[in-house]
Amino acid sequence: MADNEWKSAITDIGPGKIRVKGYDITDIMENLSYAETVFLILKGELPTKAEAEMMRAVIVSSIDHGCSPPSVLGTRTVMSGGNSLNAAIAGGVMVIGDSHGGAIENAARIMQEWAKKEGDINTIASDLVVYMKEKKIRMPGFGHRLHNIDPRTLKLFEIAGKNNFSGRHIDLCKAIEKALEEKLGRKLPINVDGAIAAVISDMGFDWQLGKGFFIISRVPGLLAHAYEEKTREKPMRQLGNRNYSYDGPGAREIEVETQKK
Secondary structure, three states: OOOOOOOOOOEEEEOOEEEEOOEEHHHHHHHOOHHHHHHHHHHOOOOOHHHHHHHHHHHHHOOOOOOOOHHHHHHHHHHHOOOOHHHHHHHHHHHOEOOEEOHHHHHHHHHHHHHOOOOOHHHHHHHHHHHHHHOOOOOOOEOOOOOOOOHHHHHHHHHHHHOOOOOHHHHHHHHHHHHHHHHHOOOOOEOHHHHHHHHHHHOOOOHHHHHHHHHHHHHHHHHHHHHHHHHHOOOOOOOOHHHOOOOOOOOOOOOHHHHHO
């Protein structure tokens, strides 16, 4: 094989053959759920029963959160401009970043780094919060603009409990929540991003896949919003005058003589 040829260890194809991580696609179609297949293609191995349940819950948890998130506004705006369905969804996905959907990646990175430290998990969490406070860095994955308690977090950890799925990252995540309240004097509950970060970390996924899990979960929601915008709303929707205000310079004129100098 020439050095300039592409190489991939994901899917082997040939005439009448499609094998994902070594498993025939027809075997996967018959025996695996979508969540299990996502686990397989990202991890390279089949999930345990507990991992399959957690993956299913993770994928469902962030499927949609109403019209206000930036990704949904992006999708609806692009569709409203008369673009294609795929362009609208791509527009929404492109909005996903560190401030929207990116907390999973950042929280997982921090948890994976600090979970490697030896010692009592509560002490580690306390040290982490002190470190973040000194550096004036907000701890991603905690607090929510709408939910005082994120119902998705409660359910993810409930499902984890039912399936005896818990590891050092979930323990650290819960300890961080307590440490934040102790050190900051106010409760910052674990949001769904923080919970997902802990779960995927305990499943052994690289933190760099964090945004990917949010994208996998959110795309069906973006598809629904794009379709609804296309079929229910008039084209080229705009903000009304009451929805924004101008705060730039007042009326002024160009002095021609001054411009010539």
